[in-house]
Amino acid sequence: MAERAQPVSPWPGIGAAALVATLILGTLAAVALRAETSSGFSPADWAALKFTLTQSTLSALFSVLLAVPVARALARRRFRGRRALIALLGAPFILPVIVAILGLLQVFGRSGWISDLLGLFGLPPIRIYGLHGVVLAHLFFNLPLATRLVLQAWQEIPAERFRLAAQLGCNGAAMFRLIELPMLLRILPGVLAVVFAICLTSFAVALTLGGGPRATTIELAIYQAFTYDFDLGRAALLSALQLALTAVAAFAALKFSRGDGFGTGLDRAIRRWDGGTPTLDAFWILTAATFLLLPLASVVISGFAGLFEMPAMVFRAALTSIIVAAASTAILLLLALPMAAAVATGRYGIVELSGILGLAASPLVIGTGLFILIRPLANPTTLALPVTALVNAAMALPFALRILVPAARDVVTRHGRLAISLDMGKGTFFARVLLPRMRPQICFAAGLGAALSMGDLGVIALFADPQIATLPLQIYRLMGAYQMQAAAGGALLLLLLSMGAFWLLDRGGRWHAEA
Amino acid sequence: MKHLLIAAGLLSATSAIAADKSQLTVYTYDSFVSDWGPGPQVKEAFEATCECELNLVGVEDGAALLSRVRLEGENSDADVVLGLDTNLIAAARETGLFAPSSISADFALPIEWKDDTFTPYDWGYFAFVYNADASAPANFKELADSDTKIIIQDPRSSTPGLGLLMWVKAAYGDEAPEIWAGLADNIVTVTKGWSEAYGLFLEGESDMVLSYTTSPAYHLIAEEDASKAAAAFDEGNYLQVEVAAKLAGTDQPELADQFLEFVVSDAFQQIIPTTNWMYPAVTPAAGLPEGFETLTVPENSLLFSPDEAAAVRDQALAEWQNALSQ
Numbered sequence: 001m002a003e004r005a006q007p008v009s010p011w012p013g014i015g016a017a018a019l020v021a022t023l024i025l026g027t028l029a030a031v032a033l034r035a036e037t038s039s040g041f042s043p044a045d046w047a048a049l050k051f052t053l054t055q056s057t058l059s060a061l062f063s064v065l066l067a068v069p070v071a072r073a074l075a076r077r078r079f080r081g082r083r084a085l086i087a088l089l090g091a092p093f094i095l096p097v098i099v100a101i102l103g104l105l106q107v108f109g110r111s112g113w114i115s116d117l118l119g120l121f122g123l124p125p126i127r128i129y130g131l132h133g134v135v136l137a138h139l140f141f142n143l144p145l146a147t148r149l150v151l152q153a154w155q156e157i158p159a160e161r162f163r164l165a166a167q168l169g170c171n172g173a174a175m176f177r178l179i180e181l182p183m184l185l186r187i188l189p190g191v192l193a194v195v196f197a198i199c200l201t202s203f204a205v206a207l208t209l210g211g212g213p214r215a216t217t218i219e220l221a222i223y224q225a226f227t228y229d230f231d232l233g234r235a236a237l238l239s240a241l242q243l244a245l246t247a248v249a250a251f252a253a254l255k256f257s258r259g260d261g262f263g264t265g266l267d268r269a270i271r272r273w274d275g276g277t278p279t280l281d282a283f284w285i286l287t288a289a290t291f292l293l294l295p296l297a298s299v300v301i302s303g304f305a306g307l308f309e310m311p312a313m314v315f316r317a318a319l320t321s322i323i324v325a326a327a328s329t330a331i332l333l334l335l336a337l338p339m340a341a342a343v344a345t346g347r348y349g350i351v352e353l354s355g356i357l358g359l360a361a362s363p364l365v366i367g368t369g370l371f372i373l374i375r376p377l378a379n380p381t382t383l384a385l386p387v388t389a390l391v392n393a394a395m396a397l398p399f400a401l402r403i404l405v406p407a408a409r410d411v412v413t414r415h416g417r418l419a420i421s422l423d424m425g426k427g428t429f430f431a432r433v434l435l436p437r438m439r440p441q442i443c444f445a446a447g448l449g450a451a452l453s454m455g456d457l458g459v460i461a462l463f464a465d466p467q468i469a470t471l472p473l474q475i476y477r478l479m480g481a482y483q484m485q486a487a488a489g490g491a492l493l494l495l496l497l498s499m500g501a502f503w504l505l506d507r508g509g510r511w512h513a514e515a
Numbered sequence: 516m517k518h519l520l521i522a523a524g525l526l527s528a529t530s531a532i533a534a535d536k537s538q539l540t541v542y543t544y545d546s547f548v549s550d551w552g553p554g555p556q557v558k559e560a561f562e563a564t565c566e567c568e569l570n571l572v573g574v575e576d577g578a579a580l581l582s583r584v585r586l587e588g589e590n591s592d593a594d595v596v597l598g599l600d601t602n603l604i605a606a607a608r609e610t611g612l613f614a615p616s617s618i619s620a621d622f623a624l625p626i627e628w629k630d631d632t633f634t635p636y637d638w639g640y641f642a643f644v645y646n647a648d649a650s651a652p653a654n655f656k657e658l659a660d661s662d663t664k665i666i667i668q669d670p671r672s673s674t675p676g677l678g679l680l681m682w683v684k685a686a687y688g689d690e691a692p693e694i695w696a697g698l699a700d701n702i703v704t705v706t707k708g709w710s711e712a713y714g715l716f717l718e719g720e721s722d723m724v725l726s727y728t729t730s731p732a733y734h735l736i737a738e739e740d741a742s743k744a745a746a747a748f749d750e751g752n753y754l755q756v757e758v759a760a761k762l763a764g765t766d767q768p769e770l771a772d773q774f775l776e777f778v779v780s781d782a783f784q785q786i787i788p789t790t791n792w793m794y795p796a797v798t799p800a801a802g803l804p805e806g807f808e809t810l811t812v813p814e815n816s817l818l819f820s821p822d823e824a825a826a827v828r829d830q831a832l833a834e835w836q837n838a839l840s841q
Contacts, residue, residue, distance in 0.1 A: 034586070044836065102714050110664070110703060111719035129704050204707040207669060208715075212705045214840040220707075224671040227578040230585050230606070313550050372586065379592070381572065461575055466548035479710035481551035482733045482792070484717055 006345045007416040008434060009426040013342025016335045017351040023394055024354075024361045027369020028239055034372055035233030045221050045238065052217045053245070055131060055206060056199035059138035063195045064188055066139070067146035070288045072180070073281035074147070075154035085289060086151070087503050089144040090448070091296050094455035094498040096472040097204050098479065099299060099491040104137055104209075106298035113294070129211030137209045138202065142195045144292060149194070149402055152444065153187045154180070156406065172277075187406065193253035194402055197246040197359035218242050222362050232368075239365040246360030247353060254349050299491055306489025314490050317474035318497060321454050324389050324470055325501060328453035329446050331393035336400040336445060341434060343401070344408035355401040358394040366391055367459030384463035388470065392453035399452070400445040407441040408434065439508075447505035451498040471497070539770045540570045542593040544580055546791075548573035553783075553790040560782045567770055576708070577674050577757075581607055588612070589764045594771045597636065597759035597778070601818060602677050604633055604758065605825035614763035616772050620779035623798040624756060625816040633758035636778045637793035640752040640813055641678045642745040643723040644716070644730045651723070651746035655683065659697030666703050666712045666721040670832055673708045674755070679725050681824060682753030684831040685817040691831065695838030702839065728752065728811050733792050736806040744811065751815030757793070 074086065092100060107113050108128045115125030128136070157179060165175050203219035218238050225235035339355055342348045370387055374380045380387070411434050419429045435442070457472040469477065471494045478487035548554035548571045558569045574580045577598050584591055589612065599607055607613055615631040622628050624638055643658075643665060645651050652658040658665070668676030683691050703721045706712040716724035728745040735741050759778050761771040777783055784795040788804050795803075819827065 047840075098711055098714070101711060102718060105715060105720055106718060109715075109718070109720050204711065208704055208706050208711060210704075212699075212702060212839045213669070213836045220669075220671065227575075227582050228671050230582050232586075311550065368586070375587070461545065466554055466571055466573055476710065477545065477549040477551070479714060480546040481549055482713070482730075482737070483551060484714055487714075 005420050007412060007419040007424065007426065007429045008341045008345060009430075010342035010345050010348055010351075012338035013340070013351055014348065016338050017342070017348075017354040020335060020358065020394055020397060021354040023390070024243070024357050024366065027366045027373065028236055028243070028361075030369040030372045031232050031239070031365055032236035035231070035236060037231070037233065039229075039231055039234055041234075041237070044216070045218075045234075048216045048218050048221045049241070051206075051210075051215060052200060052219075055134045055138070055202070055210075055215075055217070056196050058131070058135050059142065059199040060192050060196040062135055062139055063142040063146045064150075064192050066143055066288070067150050067191070068184065068188075069280075069284045070143070071147045071150035071154055073284040074151055077278070077281050077285070085285075086148070087499065087506065088296070089147060089288070089292055090451065090502055091144070091495060091499055092140050092292055093142070093145050094451040094502070095299070095495065096455055096457060096475060096491070098476065099494070100141065100295070101137070101205060101208050102302075102488075103295035103299040104140055106302070107294045108133075108136065113298070129209060131210065131215070133209035133211065134202075134206050134215060137205050138195075138199050140292065140295060141205075142198060143288065145198075145399070146191050146195055147288070148444075149191050150184070150187065152403060152441070153183055153406065156410070157183060189253040189256040190402055193246075193249045193356070194359065194398060196249050197356065197398070200242055200245060200360055201362060219362055219364075222364055226364055226368065235362075235365060235368075239362045242360045242362060243357055246357060250353050250356040254352065296495070299488075299495060303488040303490075303492025303495070306485040306487070307492055308489070309486050310489045310493070311486065313469070314471070314474055314478075314486070314493065317469045317471045317490075318493055320385070320468060321471040321494075322497065322501075324385055324392070325450045325453040327386070327389040328392040328396070329450045329505075331390060332396050332400055332449040332453075333442065333446060335393060336397055336404055337435070337442070339397075340401060340404035340408040340438075341412075341430060343405050344412040346409075346412075352401060352405065356398045358396075359398045361394070363391065363395070363457075363459055364462075366394070367462040370459065371462060380463050381465045384460055384465055384468055387463060388458045388460045389453070391459045392456055393449065395456065395458070396449040396452045399448055403441050403445045403448070404438065407438045411437045443505050443508045447502040450501040450505055454498040454501060455494060537567045537767060537770060538570060539565070539567055539595065539767055539774055540572060540593050541595045541597055541774065542572050542574055542580055542583065542591075543596070544576045544598040545573035546576075547571070547598060551790070553786045556786045556790065557783060560786070561774065561777050564777065564782075565770065565773060569774075577603055578672075578677075584612060584762070585610055591762055591764055593762055594765040594767045595759060595761055595774055597757075599633070599758050599760070600674060600678075601754075601756050601758075601821055602674070602681060602824045602828070604630075604821035607760070608632065608821070612763055613760045614765070614768075616761045616775055618772075618775045618779060620797045622779075622796055623794070624796060625754065626756075626818055628756070630758075633760045634775050634778060635756050635758050635796040636783070637787045637791055637796050638754060638756045639727040639729050639793040640745075640754060640816065641675060641682055641725065642728040642730075642747065642752050642811065642813070644726045644743055644745050645723040647731075647742050647744040649722060651744070652748075653746075654748045654750050655686065655694050655698065658701060659694065661701070663701055663723060664703045664721040665698075665701050665723045665725070666715055667705055667725045668709055668712050669705045669707060670835060673706075675709050675712075675725055675727075676705075677828075678753055678755055680831045680835055681819055681827070682817060684827050685753060685819055686748075686750035692834045692838055695835055696841070699839055699841065705839070727755070727793070728813065729788075729792050729794065729807075732788070732806055732810055735809065736789060736804065741809075747811050747813035749814070751817040752813040754816050754818040755793075756796075756818070 110125045201219045206215050206217045222235050222238045225231045342351045371380050475487050475490040546552050554571050561569050574583045618634045670676040670680040687694050731743040734743045765771050781799045784797050785799040787795045
């Protein structure tokens with residue numbers, strides 16, 4: 001294939017992708033090589049694989065199907081508090097698992113708010129535990145993410161398209177068919193693959209909401225192989241299976257999501273003339289908001305009392321978490337921006353694939369692999385925080401890429417030829433054209449990365465030192481010491497910090513989204 | 516010249532070690548080292564006597580702790596491991612990584628303890644904890660026949676979960692699958708660890724939760740709340756005995772022995788009840804803290820020997836999985 005001139009160099013991105021692939025596959029290899037004997041797959045593992053595939057597929061389908069009307073409603077309507085609502089909708093995604101489970105069950109559990117309400121009318125409590133409970137919980141985590149990703153794409157449609165359509169007298173249905181449907185077909189496979197991969201590695205959520213051992217996922221089997229059987233070979237094998245499933249999903253998504261973007265626009269603020277059905281839009285927004293905000297409200301309510309009972313070390317842990325989140329966000333951008341630029345030049349799908357692997361990598365395998373690799377060189381405990389920041393960045397990378405790649409592609413298509421004809425240097429194009437034009441996406445990705453890193457337990461538990469703890473670890477420690485109220489306070493603090501970081505960073509980039 | 520440099524380097528290295536205090540590294544589970552656990556007080560008390568520095572390293576839980584030691588193998592950084600229980604002892608012994616140390620003490624365990632390698636430091640009964648104003652079933656069969664809702668932990672990821680598996684097996688042997696089948700409709704859910712289960716129980720998600728007979732002591736002593744109780748079952752309650760042991764590869768064998776002696780001494784044992792919320796393995800001279808006398812004490816106790824536990828473990832797990840996956 002003849003080399004076509006490109007406005008931006010793919011090599012830094014390829015380097016970053018190689019680094020990420022080395023981290024994920026290298027740690028897996030380290031675990032596999034350390035194995036003494038391995039028993040291979042057991043029938044129970046096949047059952048786990050079947051359940052994992054079923055729940056991830058259902059969770060991904062429901063999250064994406066529901067995200068479309070919610071995102072469309074949010075894209076079409078302007079109302080007071082819209083921004084705050086969009087920011088709040090990001091919250092479930094960043095809660096530590098244990099806090100999210102308690103919040104969800106406070107609403108949907110046997111003695112939750114809904115069951116209490118039903119009780120007033122003499123109705124039996126709802127039965128939340130089972131496959132439907134698992135899907136509901138994953139919907140709680142992933143609907144906001146899917147909505148944000150779809151909404152982002154909606155807002156990237158040039159305003160001129162809607163103007164033209166309105167001028168030509170298109171009604172809502174025609175506008176959907178001509179403008180919105182092609183956009184959805186282009187981005188939905190990618191969103192599906194991301195949500196599928198997230199749900200693939202679910203463990204505590206699936207087990208608790210699933211109601212028992214029939215809800216055994218591959219991640220639980222990996223944990224069991226590590227700690228219950230100490231069968232490193234089987235752990236590595238299962239982890240490789242998880243990665244392979246994600247790679248297949250990602251390949252399928254990349255294959256199906258081809259299609260042209262919308263081309264040039266003048267960056268005007270988007271106005272919509274297809275008023276359509278306000279009641280329907282209101283219904284979707286209200287339903288999604290109620291579903292997502294009720295469990296958050298329960299986290300806030302139960303945390304409020306504990307907020308004043310928290311010992312000083314909780315605040316110290318919060319500070320540690322902020323530092324780790326900042327470092328992790330910096331690493332994330334250093335990896336994601338060159339990778340997005342490389343993908344945007346059009347020939348490096350493999351770069352995108354290596355970015356998505358972070359989703360499917362078992363934290364336990366990465367952590368153990370790093371431990372094996374670091375130990376001959378240094379005391380792993382002293383490196384707990386840098387390692388946590390690095391792994392958090394790798395885990396957030398797939399999200400950052402989903403956000404950055406479409407925008408980078410647009411910039412390269414729109415301005416690339418002009419830059420080449422002006423003989424603009426590749427570095428200059430990257431710094432002066434690509435980055436400034438991607439500011440909203442960069443800030444959104446940074447916000448998400450910071451919030452994710454803040455809320456994720458990550459690998460710190462494997463390397464922990466009694467003196468050093470991040471906030472999620474401190475919350476687990478409080479719970480382990482019966483201090484449920486202080487833990488609830490810590491969870492609220494974490495929620496506030498994560499939302500704050502997300503709000504601050506994301507706000508910096510919202511120059512084109514009007515209130 | 517080169518040799519001189521190396522010699523100088525070695526010399527300064529040895530003098531640096533001589534100037535520093537000797538170091539003892541103890542691997543334990545995470546809740547032991549947390550600020551609310553025994554860790555901080557244990558460190559202070561031991562360092563007051565040993566002219567050394569005690570490094571406590573926390574690793575998730577007992578099972579993860581053993582995995583860590585196996586991962587590090589013969590050149591582990593740890594000198595002592597504290598926090599395995601009887602269900603893990605057989606696997607730990609089989610690794611050959613642990614060394615005997617002749618610690619003797621007047622153990623206050625409900626069973627006789629004879630082991631030259633693993634030294635008990637605390638113990639407790641597994642039990643279902645419930646709200647004291649409710650009534651509790653007297654045994655597993657009564658529980659299975661009732662509509663009492665319980666939350667348990669997964670034996671594959673949690674020590675209490677594994678304890679319950681052993682409990683049912685020890686009490687019912689070949690009848691265990693029927694007991695689990697009977698309990699299936701009582702189990703609200705199975706959680707990854709103790710914290711999730713206990714948190715859900717406190718939120719009112721179930722009538723009972725698998726924990727320890729000592730759990731009500733926490734609520735009584737730390738929160739002045741007498742509303743929780745633990746049920747004694749007439750089959751007997753299964754015991755958890757937590758042990759510490761010296762690693763064969765330690766470079767501080769004397770200090771490690773000194774630490775194990777310290778573990779069974781009053782100084783260590785009196786810290787345990789109100790920080791680890793378990794019974795001390797050796798009753799301290801001052802007795803148990805006030806409030807412990809109110810705790811339920813089961814009439815019978817059950818415990819598999821480490822070898823029995825290892826032998827029945829996989830079959831018991833398969834029975835559990837089958838019964839609850841229907």
